[in-house]
Amino acid sequence: MTLWFVFALMTVAAIFAVLWPLGRAGSAARPRQGSEAVVYKDQLAEIERDLAAGLIAAPEAEAARVEIGRRLLAAAGNEAAPADRSSLNWRRAAAVLALVGLPLAAIGLYVPLGSPGMPDAPLALRSRAPDMAQSLENMVAQVEQHLERNPTDGRGWTVLAPVLQRLGRYDDAVRAYRNALAYGGETAERRSDLGEALSAAAGGVVTADAKAEFERARALNADEPKANYFLGLAAEQDGRKDDAAAIWRALLAKAPADAPWRPLLQTSLARVGGSAAPVVSDDSIAAAKDMSEGDRGAMIRAMVERLASRLKQNGDDVDGWLRLVRAYLVMGERDKAKGALGDARGAVANDAERLRQLNEGLKNLGLDG
Numbered sequence: 001m002t003l004w005f006v007f008a009l010m011t012v013a014a015i016f017a018v019l020w021p022l023g024r025a026g027s028a029a030r031p032r033q034g035s036e037a038v039v040y041k042d043q044l045a046e047i048e049r050d051l052a053a054g055l056i057a058a059p060e061a062e063a064a065r066v067e068i069g070r071r072l073l074a075a076a077g078n079e080a081a082p083a084d085r086s087s088l089n090w091r092r093a094a095a096v097l098a099l100v101g102l103p104l105a106a107i108g109l110y111v112p113l114g115s116p117g118m119p120d121a122p123l124a125l126r127s128r129a130p131d132m133a134q135s136l137e138n139m140v141a142q143v144e145q146h147l148e149r150n151p152t153d154g155r156g157w158t159v160l161a162p163v164l165q166r167l168g169r170y171d172d173a174v175r176a177y178r179n180a181l182a183y184g185g186e187t188a189e190r191r192s193d194l195g196e197a198l199s200a201a202a203g204g205v206v207t208a209d210a211k212a213e214f215e216r217a218r219a220l221n222a223d224e225p226k227a228n229y230f231l232g233l234a235a236e237q238d239g240r241k242d243d244a245a246a247i248w249r250a251l252l253a254k255a256p257a258d259a260p261w262r263p264l265l266q267t268s269l270a271r272v273g274g275s276a277a278p279v280v281s282d283d284s285i286a287a288a289k290d291m292s293e294g295d296r297g298a299m300i301r302a303m304v305e306r307l308a309s310r311l312k313q314n315g316d317d318v319d320g321w322l323r324l325v326r327a328y329l330v331m332g333e334r335d336k337a338k339g340a341l342g343d344a345r346g347a348v349a350n351d352a353e354r355l356r357q358l359n360e361g362l363k364n365l366g367l368d369g
Helices: 002-052 058-078 080-113 123-149 154-166 170-184 188-201 208-220 225-237 241-254 262-271 282-287 293-313 318-330 334-347 352-362
Strands: none
Touching (some): 002 058, 154 170, 154 188, 170 188, 188 208, 188 225, 225 241, 225 262, 262 352, 293 334, 318 334, 318 352, 334 352
16 A cells, blocks of 8 residues: 555656646746737837937837837737647646556556565665575686686585585586595595485485495594484484484484584484483493492492483583483383473573474473473
């Protein structure tokens, strides 16, 4: 509604701009005609004064009066009236054209060319977004031209490959990663990146070729996170959920607290029904093999109590809360598990992302909350 009101005001302003000079033209003509008649009348009065003073003869005065009278009549009626009527007709025609033709012409142009239903788009977005996309494509084209001239530039292929993958050009990204390996040297990260590109080209399926690349990456670096994640994903896609959970659990146990891929691992573990992490580390389990049942239970309980004490001081550790809740359930202390669950939710209540991770990890623990 506001848009059409603005359009109406603009139309009125345009019509007024057309009619204003036409109205002033008619009014300006009349004063010019009146002033001409006044001049002729003054000339007649001057002739009378000259005749009375004896400056001119009577025949000359009469001839001058006749000539000035003729001019006065021509200015007052014979020429002015037809001109006024003609000018008036033209002004009327222009007014009708402005009042009717201008809006009709504007509507006729706007209907096929305009978009009244289009939502608003801020000028900054309209001007920047196309420029940014175009500049990225131009940059990629320039790098590709450079690599056509210098195909053995391993650093160039390494820079280009992830950009191509981000643009959805997966086959080109696979080729770029292979060239980065050939000319830039073999590393676990490059092998993992190639495997990821092969999986993306296959629609997210970890194919045999992709799995082989991840295994080569893990042979170079057993702790390479991307390779381990995708090998777990391959196990899940093969129906081996327990193997997938074991791979992801081991990766999560070694992951830094601020690793950006921790939420992805936690979600994946919840998807295959695995807990976030074991309560006791593999080294502790190996050390407890020779203990008696009572000593082993006491050791585990002591570790659980230390974990609970640590979480009271640092409640942001979602993985720690999940381990603690699961530990209480394993020991048969369901009330303590529910209490730990309440403490965990209270500790991360102000952090939506951590709360989501906590709820995802608790889905398969059988607690009502």
